Amino acid sequence: MKDIILVLNAEGRYLKVAPTNPTLLYKPTEELIGKTLHEVFATAQADTFLGYIRDALATQQTVNTEYSLTIGEQEVWFAGSISPISTDSVILVARDITDQKLAREALQQRKADLEQQFAERTAALIASNDQLVAEVAERTLAEKALRAAKDQLQAILEAVPGIVSWISSDLKYLGVNRQLAENFNMPQEAFIGRDIGFLEASSEFNQLVKELFASPQRDVYREVDAQVNGINRNYLIVARKYDQDRAAFTIGIDITERQQALEAQRQAEANYQSIFENAIEGIFQTAPDGHYLSVNPALARIYSYDSPEVLMANITNIQEQLYLNPNRRDIFSLLLQENDLVVDFESQIRRKDGSITWISENARAVRDDQDNLLYYEGTVEDITKRKQAEEALQRANEELETRVEERTAALKQLNHQLGVEIVERQKIEAELRALFAAMTDIIAVFDDQGRYLKIISTNSELLYGSATKSIGKTVYEVLPPMQAQLFASHIQQALTTGQTVSVEYSLPIQHKEMAIHKNQEAGLIFRLQAKSQKPKLGEIWFAANASPMPGNRVIWVARDITERKLAEEAMRQAEEKYRSIFENAICGIFQTTVDGRYLSVNSSLARMYGYSSPEEMMEYLTDIQKQLYVNPNRRNELVAILERDGAVSNFEYQVYRKDGSIIWSCGNTRAVRDTKGNILHYEGTVEDITMRKQAEEALRVEQAKSEGLLLSILPQMIAEQLKQDQSAIAEQFEEATILFADIVGFTPLSSSMPPTELVALLNQIFSRFDRLTQKYGLEKIKTIGDAYMAVGGLPMPKPNHPEAIAEMALEMQREITRFTWNNSQSFKLRIGINTGPVVAGVIGVTKFIYDLWGDAVNVASRMESQGGPGRIQVTAATYERLQHKYWFEKRGEIEVKGKGKMVTYWLIDRTPD
Known part of the structure; x- marks a missing residue:
């Protein structure tokens, strides 16, 4: 191919050189990129070229020119088209027309000679037919030269790295190059004479050509979409009219990959x-x-x-x-x-x-x-809802603690009240004994009819009526009917049995109210009640003994027991209240001896531990520490705290139920002491917290699983951040060292190896590399096919990250030699390393990974892809940080995609200490 394609900016600086035919370049490509026209050509020629570039940019029109250059020792003529592709850059397409130029000059010279000969030999020409034949023969030679030039143009079109076509003004193909025909799997001749829309590949291309012929413009360029074999492709089309605008020449460059890269970048920005x-x-x-x-x-x-x-x-x-x-x-x-x-x-x-x-x-x-x-x-x-939940939980805990304290206080109050009532009862009994000693009782003598014969009283206030008025009257005349019947029956019982009869009864003050009769001998209780419309002012209780006397008489000795009865009633009510709380409490309530035997348990505690009744539980459990506690030492710990502090709250321990199953209990216990401080017994409450413990354990196990899974795919610090924050995590690191490694020749090997063996082999190799990342404190980022990516210096800063990456790269090269294929050939690695700023983070909510972004990452990838088998290529940035500790071999300048010229180095080994 004799064409050359160059891209220059408004200053005449070379930006790109298409690798078409380097023999046509004035200087080698590496000596052109980045230099200006004045650095390459003589001033006059550079000024001429720069003028064409500025005219094209100023008019945004294609500028055509012909020029010659001395390449080697030969003058080469070019036909150049300079077309603007942006506001500050142009594309120069130059075609070698040396042969055409020579042919044209020869033809012009011959034409001049013929015209001169025609003028000189007009008369002779008419007469000399032989001379005419000779001249026609010469003309035929010129036509052959022209056809040769056309053939050369066709060869150029076939070698252009894109699709080329030339189209007539009636929108029909005059011809296409081989690449365009092959793209659509058709012969080139199948296009000639057909409408440009017959492929139905790109309406945008068809519209561009129509607009070109319809406008006065000589050329145009535009990006268009096309369907090629069912796949959407993007092309940059450059079109130019020729032959007095009766035809157009088009060149299409496939920019699909560039568009995809731009789209990926746009999508990444959109995702962020x-x-x-x-x-x-x-x-x-x-x-x-x-x-x-x-x-x-x-x-x-x-x-x-x-x-x-x-x-x-x-x-x-x-x-x-x-x-x-x-x-x-x-x-x-x-x-x-x-x-x-x-x-x-x-x-x-x-x-x-x-x-x-x-x-x-x-x-x-x-x-x-x-x-x-x-x-x-x-x-x-x-976190308002969480705070509200925490406050609600706190209130619930406080309420629970308050209820426990209230129940504990109620139990304490009941115990205290019982003690007070017992003391009060003892006091009353002492007073009664003093009264008996002082003969303050009422003594009456009755005959068999219940008639008062004598009344003796040390306290006249206890008499129901006047003693003098009652003598000679029967009980029916003195007492209310109920009490009178009570007295008469007991008088008859004492006379009939000849034995003393005891009775307790009450007499209303000022009115008739109630009598309660207890027959201690027969064990019968009679409740006799009479209603009164008058206000109740009170009643007095008596305990009496009716004893038979000679003469068919009975002596009635009565003692005031009102205070004792009141004390007994209060004690009975207190015992009923305590028993109700004890039996109906949801939590377990207990009393135990110091040596570990139950004194009392309620039904809730018996059910909690799997027993049918409190009695069964107390009979079965005779040694709480050995029979109940799963860990007997916990009982020792509980006793030690009680002896030291007197009480313990929320003491958790495991116990055996009757059926042998194990549950968790939580107890609140206090030590009950006597007045001298000696422990009498322990008492408290118990709650079954098994379900809570199981839920806590299940939660702990699931959390452990989740954390293990998370740590297998993310760095620990990033995993901790992700657990606290579900949104995207991204962080800028001013300096990190990135490593890319690729197994050379692995792709063709994969087509001949069973998938399971292929995966197993890759797993062995990458597992070795994983251990190296752990050894040198680096972070594995990912694997892509047979490529491996790692980084040093993040997420935790590591001052010696370039050195750690270098050590890993050298050891990776040693490790890969342990693996062979075809039983003899060792694998080789191609490794690239770069140091620079990166962004690292986690994005997305499913199948997320910890990844890196930035120009430093792209350059590290280029170092690998443009490196050599078994070699480690590093950038100047990495070399500067390692040059004093490692041996390097300077590779020199290389062309790096997207970066231009870069100086790189081969990492050889660590220098001796």
């Missing part, structure tokens, strides 16, 4: 923007003086603003306008200044609508290279 815009948590940047630099919609919603713009316009002083307690902002800023990082900083803020809400902030301080504070950035989470 989507994360920022759609994150559930608030994201912000604030200045140190307390105003917002940027916020996302989630933060605006948390603070009840309609949009981020409204929030930033209204909140100009975060400390005073936002924080309920402005001092919290001072603490927040102080922590960031001291530590550059704040995690889970909780505060209350005032929303736009005036409501108060809780937030949790995670933030970091962003500084420049001189460590000056630039701004704060971080995330905000609305």
